[in-house]
Amino acid sequence: MKRAALALLGTLLGLVLVEGGMRAWLAATGKPHRARDAEAAAALVIAPMLGSIPKPRSPLEDERPWSGHILHPYYGFDEAVSTLRQLAFEARAQAEADAGEYRVLVLGGSVAGRFASSAGAHLAALLERDPRFAGRRVVWFNHGRGSFKQPQMLMLFGWLLQLGYRPHAVIEIDGFNEAAIGSSNREQGLHPLFPAFAPWAMLGNPGISEEDALEGLLEIHAERRRAEAIARTAVLRGHHHSALLSRWTLLRLARCRQRWFAATERCSEALAREQDLGTWRGPPFDPEPIACRIQVTRAWLEASRSMQALCRARGIHYLHVLQPTQHDPGSKPLAPAEIASGRLLDTWEEGVRLGYPMLRAAGAHLRGLGVNFLDASRVFERVHEPVYVDGCHFDRHGSRILAERIAEVFLASLPEPGSTR
């Protein structure tokens, strides 16, 4: 009995020592353990599996009955139902909003979503300094969504207006997904203007005939559920308060994500192998790469014109931003760490390399048509320190640089007092 008590005490003491040692080591390496950070890190790891942009409030806290991508009739797919609920809630909130609010709707892909999350406050502060915003508070409505590309944003915007959204301004940040995903769609036999291959092929496909694809789909689903269960249990039991348990949870989640990613790849490859030119692949298109790039560029330009037209009809200020991206030659002096972590699919890299010059030219044309267009593709041209965290997303510092440029152009193009509602 005494021995058992001693063993128990020893084990507990050992665990406390390991926990303490781990905390000391983390603090010494400049990354002290914080429960909040651990929670956010876990959210970041599982975010791609849930198909979401990590939100400031951890999604793990939510007791969500649904998860993952769901079909949407007007823009292909959306995140879990929480987003749909959020849409209705925000539309109602905007209808009842007070006059002291200046509502900015951010649209685009994951770069736009992350930008609004990480640099929204900075951009708001820059705008609020302008006398035209005196006494008004800038409020963000972040609708950047992973892998979204035109015309998805146009459709999403049209739908938000139908739901009753009434923003004062719209900032559309895009370019990368159009060039990169448009190119990989073509390669996989999906119409370049259709949504990204992986989510669309899994949701929009009326019948999967490839056995590997079906197996992959089952595996994707299983891994997502596993990761959700791990994350939820960790939060419920307070694992994030312990450095040791946080590490263990993160490792388990990372393993799930690795398996989920591998299954997604396998499933996508199997779907692309399907010989049948199913309706989900969209109408026939010219498979020549140049024809595809022309089509993507034209759709990007036309969608922006349409967004401008919808905004103009409602007195909404519209700004379209071409985002910077690592594989656009000459856009940034790359640090070795950026090169190491920035590898993308060949089709994406090629899409960016050949597509970006066309987007820049189309952007100049947009400006000629009266669209407030900001070419920010060279915004990191003189930034030597690393800002990219992977092949297309940038860190907080990069987002702040972009925010400053956006604030400048936004204010310069904003109509004079009396015109802002």
Added chain:
Amino acid sequence: MSSKRVAIALASLLAAPLALELGYRAWTRTGDYRYSASSARNEIALVLSPLRNARPVRLPREEEAQVTVQFLHPYLGVEYKSGSRWTISAEEFSKRSEAEYTVLILGGSVSAIFASGRGAQHLRELLRADPRFAGRTVRCINQGRGGYKQPQQLMLLGYLFARGIRPDLVLEIDGFNEVALGNDNATRRLHPLYPPFIPWARLGSFGGASPELLDAQLATWREWRRAERVAASASRSPLLHSALIGRWTIRRLRCMRARWIEAQRGYMDLLGSQAGDEPWRGPPFEEGPEAAPGRVARAWKDASLDMRALCAERGIAYVHVLQPTLHDEGSKPATQEELRVGTMLDTWREGVRAGYPLLREAGEELRAQGVDFLDLSRAFSDVEQSVYYDGCHFDDRGNEILAERIAEAVLAALERERARPAEDRR
């Protein structure tokens, strides 16, 4: 053991299955039934047919080429394809000559019937007869689709423009589907601005499942795949010529089908027990079904303003027509025949009754905001003979009447456009 004994053992080893096979064939040879590999294949197909008729199944290619199929579209909700012909084909849209005046017609099935038949034909005749169209050809492009309602037409127009399509005039004919199907949606707990319930519930519910529902759905897929695998290997194998093996395979498949039915039942039970807030139903519509006509009318007006804005950006004329419909009170002296053929769902009829006055009101607001809006809901108010052949579609005579009024509106819109100062035009 002597070689003779080995030979006997081997021969009996071979003879036993043969004897069994022959015995089994003799035993099962009752009535008209004769076992054959081809009859076994047919039976396998029969056993698997309920599994194949459920998701995920694709029509055989040759069959798909014959029929009009409804499928998911990322921007329109539901789209149609007839054989190998897509409803949107790039060739169809390219201008054939500079002298060509193209009219893009959007809306639901009433607009599609107008655009593909006597309505568009008469509209072309009337426009060509006008001196302003001298030397020009008029082409009507049919982009009406059965069941479409706003904002589907708005999304379609945005998508067509993104694809580079440039008509001279956009003609939107709508009204019935918005209020009838919008009301039907709301009573079935589907958002009234989502595509109509019937295709969307079938096509759009996949993926929008709770983890438990998705588990249940995938369990049915798993059983289906297992059965297909067994059926495929059996059908390829020469062993299917054996009645014993063939019957055993069919028996195995029947067991698999039973498991599939069990899984399917579990899925359906779960689906039935849903609270009605599944993601495929769209954002919560908290106002309740009674508020649907008002919500639909507001969205209809907004969508029309948005379509006008998209057209104006490109210097394209836009005319919006509110179509007539049988159950809109006072819209037509209905004949006995029309009343007989014009029955429809109560939810549709109620949607029309409550919604049409609201659409007319919203139409007036549209006109006040500068939209070329044409209220044709009373176009048949003094037509005594039958024009409706069901609750909402009308015959050639009805379409001719519509075409006459639309031609007048188009010519007036063109005149107004011409009178505008050049700098106001984009």
